Amino acid sequence: MIIGIDVGGTHIDGAVISNGNIVKTSKKITDRNNLFETIWTTLKILLEDIDKSKVSRINLSTTVSTNAIVEKRVSKVGMIVQSGPGMNYDFSRVGDQLEFISGYTDHRGVVVKEIVEDEIKTIRDNFIKNNMESIGIVSKFSTRNPSHEKQISEMLIDDFDTVAMGHSSSGRLNFPRRVNTTYLSAAVNNTFREFAENFEKSLKLEGVDVPIYVLKADGGTMDLDTAKNNPIETILSGPAASFMGLSALFSEIDDGVLLDIGGTTTDIFFLADGVQLFEPLGINIDNHKTLIRAIYSVSIGLGGDSYVRMEDNKLKIGPQRMGPPIAFGGEYLTPTDAMVALGKLDGGNKEKAVLAVGELAKRLDLSIKEAANKILDIMTGLIKEKVDNLLIKINAHPVYTVKELLENKRIEPQFVNVIGGPAKILAPLLEKKFAVKVKYPEEYKTANAVGAALAKPTIEINMLADTERGILSAPEAGIYETINRNYNLEMAENRALEIVRDSAIKLGANKADIEAEIVESNSFNMVKGFSGVFKNIRVRAQTTPGLIHDWRSQ
Amino acid sequence: MFKAKNRLGLVFFPAFDWAISKTHPEREERLLYTQDQIFEEGIQDTEGIEFYNPVIASEKDVSRVHIVVPNVASQLSQSHLVAAGGAIRAYKAVMEKEVNKSFALVRPPGHHTHRVVYGGRGFCTVNVGAVALERIRQDYGDLKVAIVDTDAHHGDGTQDIYWNDKDTLFISLHQDGRSLYPGTGSIEEFGGPSAYGYNINIPLPPGTGEEGFLYILDNVVIPILNDFKPDIIINSAGQDNHYSDPLTNMNFTAQGYAILNERLNPDMAVLEGGYSIEGALPYINLGIILAMAGLDYSHVFEPDYDADKLKQDTAITNHIEKLSEAVYSLWRHKKELAEEKFKNKKEVTRERKIYFDTAGITEHQVQKFIICDDCSGLSVIDSSNDESAHILAITVPRKSCQYCIDKAYAMYDSSNQYPYTNVYLQDRCNDNYLSK
Numbered sequence: 008m009i010i011g012i013d014v015g016g017t018h019i020d021g022a023v024i025s026n027g028n029i030v031k032t033s034k035k036i037t038d039r040n041n042l043f044e045t046i047w048t049t050l051k052i053l054l055e056d057i058d059k060s061k062v063s064r065i066n067l068s069t070t071v072s073t074n075a076i077v078e079k080r081v082s083k084v085g086m087i088v089q090s091g092p093g094m095n096y097d098f099s100r101v102g103d104q105l106e107f108i109s110g111y112t113d114h115r116g117v118v119v120k121e122i123v124e125d126e127i128k129t130i131r132d133n134f135i136k137n138n139m140e141s142i143g144i145v146s147k148f149s150t151r152n153p154s155h156e157k158q159i160s161e162m163l164i165d166d167f168d169t170v171a172m173g174h175s176s177s178g179r180l181n182f183p184r185r186v187n188t189t190y191l192s193a194a195v196n197n198t199f200r201e202f203a204e205n206f207e208k209s210l211k212l213e214g215v216d217v218p219i220y221v222l223k224a225d226g227g228t229m230d231l232d233t234a235k236n237n238p239i240e241t242i243l244s245g246p247a248a249s250f251m252g253l254s255a256l257f258s259e260i261d262d263g264v265l266l267d268i269g270g271t272t273t274d275i276f277f278l279a280d281g282v283q284l285f286e287p288l289g290i291n292i293d294n295h296k297t298l299i300r301a302i303y304s305v306s307i308g309l310g311g312d313s314y315v316r317m318e319d320n321k322l323k324i325g326p327q328r329m330g331p332p333i334a335f336g337g338e339y340l341t342p343t344d345a346m347v348a349l350g351k352l353d354g355g356n357k358e359k360a361v362l363a364v365g366e367l368a369k370r371l372d373l374s375i376k377e378a379a380n381k382i383l384d385i386m387t388g389l390i391k392e393k394v395d396n397l398l399i400k401i402n403a404h405p406v407y408t409v410k411e412l413l414e415n416k417r418i419e420p421q422f423v424n425v426i427g428g429p430a431k432i433l434a435p436l437l438e439k440k441f442a443v444k445v446k447y448p449e450e451y452k453t454a455n456a457v458g459a460a461l462a463k464p465t466i467e468i469n470m471l472a473d474t475e476r477g478i479l480s481a482p483e484a485g486i487y488e489t490i491n492r493n494y495n496l497e498m499a500e501n502r503a504l505e506i507v508r509d510s511a512i513k514l515g516a517n518k519a520d521i522e523a524e525i526v527e528s529n530s531f532n533m534v535k536g537f538s539g540v541f542k543n544i545r546v547r548a549q550t551t552p553g554l555i556h557d558w559r560s561q
Numbered sequence: 562m563f564k565a566k567n568r569l570g571l572v573f574f575p576a577f578d579w580a581i582s583k584t585h586p587e588r589e590e591r592l593l594y595t596q597d598q599i600f601e602e603g604i605q606d607t608e609g610i611e612f613y614n615p616v617i618a619s620e621k622d623v624s625r626v627h628i629v630v631p632n633v634a635s636q637l638s639q640s641h642l643v644a645a646g647g648a649i650r651a652y653k654a655v656m657e658k659e660v661n662k663s664f665a666l667v668r669p670p671g672h673h674t675h676r677v678v679y680g681g682r683g684f685c686t687v688n689v690g691a692v693a694l695e696r697i698r699q700d701y702g703d704l705k706v707a708i709v710d711t712d713a714h715h716g717d718g719t720q721d722i723y724w725n726d727k728d729t730l731f732i733s734l735h736q737d738g739r740s741l742y743p744g745t746g747s748i749e750e751f752g753g754p755s756a757y758g759y760n761i762n763i764p765l766p767p768g769t770g771e772e773g774f775l776y777i778l779d780n781v782v783i784p785i786l787n788d789f790k791p792d793i794i795i796n797s798a799g800q801d802n803h804y805s806d807p808l809t810n811m812n813f814t815a816q817g818y819a820i821l822n823e824r825l826n827p828d829m830a831v832l833e834g835g836y837s838i839e840g841a842l843p844y845i846n847l848g849i850i851l852a853m854a855g856l857d858y859s860h861v862f863e864p865d866y867d868a869d870k871l872k873q874d875t876a877i878t879n880h881i882e883k884l885s886e887a888v889y890s891l892w893r894h895k896k897e898l899a900e901e902k903f904k905n906k907k908e909v910t911r912e913r914k915i916y917f918d919t920a921g922i923t924e925h926q927v928q929k930f931i932i933c934d935d936c937s938g939l940s941v942i943d944s945s946n947d948e949s950a951h952i953l954a955i956t957v958p959r960k961s962c963q964y965c966i967d968k969a970y971a972m973y974d975s976s977n978q979y980p981y982t983n984v985y986l987q988d989r990c991n992d993n994y995l996s997k
Contacts, residue, residue, distance in 0.1 A: 092864065093847065094602045095857040111864060114597040114843055119864040148601055183603040288605070296606055405612050407596070408578040409640050412615060531590040532583055540584060543593065 008061045009555075010053050011460025013068040013222075013248040014046060021049045022456035023057065031057075032453040042071060043205055051213075059215050068222035068244040068459040071202045072195045076242065076293050081194035082168065085139035087130060088186060089122070089146035089155060096183060100295070101190045104137055106130045108159075116151030116476065127162050135166055141193035145173035145186045150482040151471065169196040176239070177298035178469030178482040181288055187295040192239040199238030203231050218515060220464070224290050224301035226251050226283060226552065227465025230515035239299060243290055245455070246304040250276050250283060252458030253426060255554055256448045261421040264394055264441075268427035270312040270343075271328045275305045275394060277401065279418050282552050287404065300467055303401075307393050311343040311429045315382055317370055324386055334360040340367060342386050342429070345379040351432045383436055391440040394420075426451040464514035467526075467549040468506055472499045475533055475541035484510045496530040496544055503528075503548040511550050522551035565609030566855025570654035570663035572613050572647040573599065579640040579668075581919065586808065586836040587669050587684040595666070598843035599850070610854055611660055615647035615667065618692055622649065624994035625695040626688055626722060628942070628954040628985045629678045632996065636678055641687045644669055648693035648831045655793075655828055656701045662853050663829050664798070665693070666846060670833040672710060672797050673743060675721040677944050677954065680920025683714065683743060690797055690831040691722045694729075699992060703728065703959065707791035709782060709825060710734065711774075711818070712799020712833040713809040715746025719797065720760055725753030725930055725937055726958065730761070730789050732782055734774065736802070736809055737764040748888055751895070753930050754909045755937035757902065758895025761785065763888055766880055770812035770873040771820075773881045774802070778821055780885045785892050796827040800835025800845045804871055805863070808836050812871050815841065819848030819858040827853070840865065907932055923947045935962040939969055954985040961990050 008025045014037060021033040033052045038045045046069070054062075075081050086102035091111035098105055108130070110122035134142065142163050146155045153174035160170045171193040173185040206219070220228035222244040234241055253265045253276070265276040277284050283302050290301035308326020315324050316339075324342065331337035334347040334355030340363045346352035347360035361375060368378035402417045423437055423445045430447040438445040448454075472479040472494055479490045479499070484506050507523035527547040532540055575592035582588070604610055620633040622645065629636050647667035654663045671690055673683030680686065690708065698704055708723070710716035710733040723729040738746045752760035763777055786794065800806075802813035822830070830849060835842055844863050851858035891898070903909060908931045915924040926944040933939075937958050945951040953976055957969045966988065973986040973995060986995040 090860075092844070092860055092862040092866075093598070094851065095860050113864050114594050114601065115839065148597075180597055180600040181603050181606070182601050183606060403614060405573065405614055407573075407575050409576055409643055410578050412574075412617070412643055413639060529577055531577075531593055532588060533590060534584045534586075534588070543590065 008057065008063060009460045010050070010062060010065045011456045011458070012046060012049055012053075012065070013245065013455040013459045014042065014070050015245055015455070016070070019045050019049050020453045020456035021053045022453050022460050023053050024457065024460045029457060032456065034453060039074065042069070042074070043202065046206070047209060054213070054215065062215065062217045064218050064220060066220045066222060066228055066459045066462055068248040068455070069202075069241060070245070071241070072199050072238050073242045073292065075195045075198040076191060080198065082140040082197050083138060084141045084143055084190055084193045085130075085134035085137070085167075086186070086190055087127070087142065087144045087159060090182070091147045093147065098183075098186055101186055102143060104134065104139060110146070110155055112146060112148045112152050112155060114148055114151065115473065116148060116478065116480070118152065118154065122155050122158060124162070127159055131163055131166060140167065141169040141171065141196055142167045143171045143173075143189040143193040145182070145189045147182045148180075149174040149185070150178050150180065150469070151480065153482070153487070169193055171196065174482045175237070175485065177289070177300070178480075179288060179298055181298060184289055184296050184298045188239060188289070188297040188299060191242075191292070191295060191297065192237065195238050199241065200235050203235050207231065220515060222248055222459050222462055223465065224299055225285060225465055225467075226302045226462055227550065228462045228514070229464060233514055239297070242292055242299065243301065246274055246306070247302045248455040248458040248462070249274060250302050250304065250458065251462050251554065252451075252454030252456070253424060254283075255457050255461050256426075256451060256454055257424050257446065259422065259424070262418045263422040263424065264420045266390065266423060266425040266427070266437075268310060268425060268429050268433065270310045270428065271308065272306045273309050273390060273427075275307065275397065277303060277397070277418060277420075284401065305393070305397055309386065309389055311346075312341045313386075315340040315342065315345075315367070317367070322367075322371070322381065322385055324382065324389065332360070333363045340364070342382055345382040346429060346432050348375060348379045352429075383433065387433055387436040387440050390437065422446065426454055461554040463520050463550070463553070463555040464511045464516040465550045465552070466507055466510045466514060467547065468503060468510070470499065470503045470506070470546045470548065472542070472544040472546075475535065475539070481506050492541070494544070495542065496528060499530075499544045499546050500525050500528055500548075503546040507548045507550055516550075517555075520555050522553070523548055524551045565607055567662050567853065568609045568611070568660040569850065569854040570611050570613055570651055570660035571604075571850065572615055572651040572663070572665045572667060574615050574643065574647045574667045576640055576643065576668050579638075581669070581681070581684065591668055591836070591838050592666065592842070594839050594843045595846045598847050602847060604850060607854070607856070610850070611654070613650050613654060615643050616650050618642045618645035618649055618696075621992075621994065622692050622696050623687060624987065625699065625989065625992070626676070626691045627674070627678045628676055628952065628987060630950055630952055631983055636680060637687055641669070643667075644671070645687050645689045645692040648689045649696050651831070652693045652697045652829050653700070656697050662827070664850060664853055665689070665829070665831045667832060670799070671831075672712060672716040672719050672799070672833045673714070674718040675915060676956070677924065677926065677942060677952070679922045679924055679946050679950065680917045682915070682917040682919060684834065684919070685718060686919075688718050688722060690795060691719060693831065694795065695989075698959065704792045705790070706730070706793045706795060707732065707786055707789055708795045708797055709827070710797035710799065710833070711802065711821065712797060712835075713801040713806065713811050714742055714799065714834060715762065715764075716797055716833070717743050717745045720745075720750065720762075723756075724760060725755050725940060727756040727759050727937065728959070730759050730785070730791065732761045732763065732785065734763045734765060734777060734782070736769075736811055737766055740767050741809060748891065751891065751898075754899070754903045754906065754932050755930070757899035758892060761888060761892065763884065765811070765884075766877050767810035768812055768874055768877050769802070769881065770804075770871050771814055771817035772873040773877060774813055774817055774821060775824075776878075776881055777885060778824055781888050783824065784889060788892070793829070794825065794827040796822065796825060796830040797833050798830045798849060799833030800842055801837070803835065803837050803841035803845060805837040805840040806835065812873065814866065814871060815844035815848045815861050815863055816858070816866075818845045819852040819861060822849050822852040903932070931965075933962060933965055936960060936965055939965050941972070950982050951980055952983045952985065953981045954987065956987040957990050959989045966990055
C-alpha cells in the first residue's frame with residue numbers, strides 16, 4: 008500500500024493506493040498557518056482502518072519550502088560568489104550579505120587563479136559578526152571542478168548551520184541560476200529540516216515505520232534524508248503531482264496537451280510521445296530563476312471564477328478573480344455563472360446567474376443563452392490561443408546540430424486531456440477549438456494525490472568526460488573520477504546509465520522501478536598541437552520518466 | 562538579471578555534427594567552449610536577448626550571390642545551407658524589427674568565397690554574409706550597406722562579390738597579405754570601375770594590438786562610415802586577430818573586440834574565422850554579445866590576459882598612423898582617382914588566378930566589367946580550372962538599366978555551349994538565375 012499526500016495552497020489531498028486501485032481518498036482545507044497539523048490530520052484519516060504494517064511508503068508533496076520562500080521565513084544567508092572574468096552581475100536580491108572573492112576556474116575546469124585564504128577568513132569573521140545562519144558558496148564553472156567551493160566550505164562548515172555549494176544543485180551550466188539556487192537552498196534548509204524531523208518523530212509515535220519520500224518539481228521523488236540535504240528540490244511540486252495524476256488517469260503515447268482548469272487558473276502541460284516536457288533550465292520561484300529541474304507547466308489566470316466584464320466594448324475574461332461567482336454569492340460575473348445559467352452546472356442560484364448574464368446579454372444585444380455561450384466560447388478560445396503560442400515557443404527550441412535542424416521535430420497535439428471543475432462542460436467546446444479528441448476522466452478530484460503516490464525516484468545527470476585532463480564528472484551524483492586516454496563515448500554512456508541507476512537506488516528506488524536512458528550524447532575531438540587528439544564527451548542521462556511499477560503492471 | 566539596452570537576436574549554431582575533417586581547425590569542437598561560456602554566463606536569461614534557430618538557405622539564395630560550378634547541389638552540403646540560413650535568420654530578425662541587432666554565430670565561415678565557386682577555399686564554400694545580405698535586399702528593398710571585416714585574413718571573397726557595387730562599401734582590416742593567407746588585400750585593391758573607392762583594405766603589420774585596431778577604427782573606419790552614411794552596418798566578425806590564435810600573428814584581445822564592436826555599432830554581425838577555440842573564442846564571443854546588447858563587458862578578459870605583454874611596439878604604431886592617413890586620403894580622393902583611372906574606357910578587365918585549397922583546384926579567371934552610363938554595368942566572367950571546367954558567367958547587377966538587362970539575355974542566349982562546359986546568367990534585377 009502506498010499513501011500519497013499533496014499539500015496545495017487551498018486543499019490537501021490524500022490517497023491510498025493498493026494493488027493499482029485507489030482504496031481511499033481525502034480532501035481537506037489547508038491551514039497555511041499550521042502546515043504540520045494539516046498534514047497530520049490527513050495522514051490520520053488515511054491510516055484509519057488500515058493495516059499500518061502493509062503500508063510500504065508515504066509519498067508527500069509539500070509546500071513547506073515554497074511557503075518559506077514566498078513568505079520570506081528563511082534563514083539569514085551569507086553568500087560567497089566567485090565570478091571570475093565575464094559578465095558583471097547584480098546579485099543584490101541574493102542573501103543577506105554577499106561577498107565576491109578572487110580566484111577563477113575556466114570552462115574546462117582548469118583552476119586559473121587560486122583562492123586567497125585570508126580573504127575567506129575575513130569574510131567568515133564578518134558573517135559570524137553579522138549573525139549569518141546559513142552559507143551559500145558558488146564559483147563560476149564549479150560543475151566542471153568544484154575544488155574551490157569545497158575548499159571554502161571546509162573553512163566555514165564548523166561555524167554555520169548549513170553550507171550549500173553550487174555544484175551539488177545541478178550539472179547544467181548557468182552561473183546566475185546556480186547562485187540563486189544555492190541561495191534558496193541555504194535559505195530553506197533549516198525550515199525544511201525542522202519539518203522533516205517533526206514528521207518523522209510523529210510517525211514513530213503513531214507506530215508507523217515506513218520510508219518517506221518527498222515529491223520534486225520534476226514529478227519524481229527522493230527519500231526524506233536526501234530532501235533534508237537538498238530541500239530546495241521540493242519546491243513547487245504541486246503542478247508535478249497534478250501532472251503525474253493526469254498521467255495515471257490516462258495512458259498516452261502521442262503528443263498532446265493536458266489541461267487542469269481550476270477556479271482561478273488553468274495549468275497547461277504538454278506531452279511529447281506520451282512523455283512530459285521539462286523546463287529547459289529550471290523552475291522560477293519568487294522571481295528567482297533556478298536550476299531546479301521541473302516538469303514544464305504554464306499557469307494562466309483563467310478559470311471558472313475569472314472576472315467577466317465589458318472593456319473597450321469587448322468582452323473580457325480574467326486574468327483576475329474578483330471573488331466567488333454570482334450564483335455562489337459573489338458580486339462579479341464569471342464563466343461559472345454562464346454554466347449555471349445554461350443549466351449545465353447544478354448548484355448555486357440559477358436565477359441570479361440568469362439575471363447577471365442577462366445584463367451582459369443586453370449590452371451585447373444577444374439572447375441570454377447566446378451571451379452565456381459567448382462567454383464560454385471566449386474562455387476556450389483564450390486557452391487555445393495560449394496553447395498555440397506556447398507550442399510555437401516550444402517548437403522553436405534551439406538545436407545545435409545539422410541533423411536536429413533538418414529533422415525539425417515538433418510537438419503536434421493529437422489529443423487534449425482535461426481535468427478540473429468545468430472539465431466536463433468545457434470538453435465539447437474545447438474539442439471544437441482544438442479539432443482533436445478531448446477527454447476528461449470521471450474521477451479526477453484527487454488526481455494530484457494519486458500522482459504523488461505513484462511518483463518514483465528520479466535523477467538527471469550532466470556528465471562530462473575530458474580525456475586530456477583525465478577527469479569524468481557527474482555533479483548531480485557528486486561524482487568526480489579519473490579516466491584514461493582511451494575513454495570513449497560508449498564507455499561514457501554505459502557509465503552514465505550506471506550512475507543514474509545507482510543514484511536512483513540511493514534515492515530509494517526499487518530495483519524493478521529503475522530504467523535509465525541517455526537523453527543527449529556527443530563526443531568532440533580536442534586537437535592539441537600537431538599530434539594530440541583527445542576527447543571531450545558530454546552525456547546527459549536520466550531515469551526514464553513514468554510511474555512506479557505497481558501501477559503500470561495493472 | 563540584466564536587461565539588454567539593445568534587443569539582440571542570436572543565431573547560435575555550433576553545428577556539432579559537422580567538420581571539414583576530424584582534426585581540421587574548422588571542426589565540431591570549434592564553438593563548444595563558446596557555448597559553455599555563453600550558457601554559464603546565463604546569456605539565455607538576459608532580458609532582451611533572443612535565440613533563433615537557423616532557417617535553411619535555398620539554392621536561389623545561393624545563386625543570388627554565387628556561380629556555383631557545376632551547380633549548387635553538387636558543391637554545397639546541408640551544413641553550408643544551414644550556416645547561410647543562420648545568417649539569413651539573424652539579418653531578418655533585424656529587418657523585421659524583432660530585435661535591434663543580431664549576431665549569427667554560425668560555422669563554417671564564408672568570407673573567402675568569391676563569386677565563382679569550384680569548391681572550398683580558406684575553410685569557406687559559401688559566402689554566408691553575402692547570401693544573407695542579398696536575401697534581405699531581395700525581401701526588403703535596396704539598402705546601402707557597409708561591411709566591416711575584422712577577421713585577420715583578408716576578406717577576399719566578399720571583396721570579389723562587391724567589387725563593383727557602390728551600394729556596398731567593404732572595409733577589411735587584416736594581417737598584411739604578405740605574411741598571411743590569402744595574400745591579397747593591399748590598399749591598391751580599391752574597387753571596380755563603377756565602385757572605385759568602395760573597397761577599402763587596411764593591411765596591418767603582424768603584432769598589431771588593441772591600440773592599433775582602435776586607432777584604425779577611430780581614424781579611418783568610423784570617419785569613412787560617417788561619410789558613406791550606410792542604412793546598415795555589418796561586422797564580418799572573424800576572431801583570429803587574437804593574440805592566442807594559432808594561425809595568425811596578431812595581438813588583439815577580447816576587450817579590444819568588444820570595444821571595437823561598441824564603437825562600430827553594427828546592426829548585424831556574422832562570425833567568420835577564429836581558431837583559438839579554448840583561449841579566445843569564448844571570451845571574444847561573449848564580449849561581442851555584451852557589446853552589441855549594450856551590456857557591461859568591462860569584466861570580460863581572457864584568463865591569461867596581460868596588458869603589459871600585449872603592449873604594441875612603437876614601430877607598429879608609427880606605421881599604422883601613416884597607413885591611416887594614406888587610406889583616408891585615398892577615400893577622400895576616390896572620385897578624381899576613378900576619373901583618371903577609367904577615363905574613356907568602355908570596359909575594364911581583370912585577370913586572376915584563384916586557388917581552392919580545400920578542393921585543390923586552380924582557377925584562371927578573366928572578368929570584364931562593361932561600363933554603362935546609366936547603371937553600374939554588366940560583369941562577364943570567363944573562367945576555367947585545371948579540372949577542365951570552362952564557364953561563362955554573365956551578371957546583371959541590382960538596379961541595371963533595361964539596355965544592360967536585354968544585352969545580358971542576348972549574350973546568354975547566343976552563347977553556345979562550346980567552348981564552355983557551362984554558361985550562367987545571374988540576373989539580380991529580376992531575381993532570375995539561369996544556366997545551361
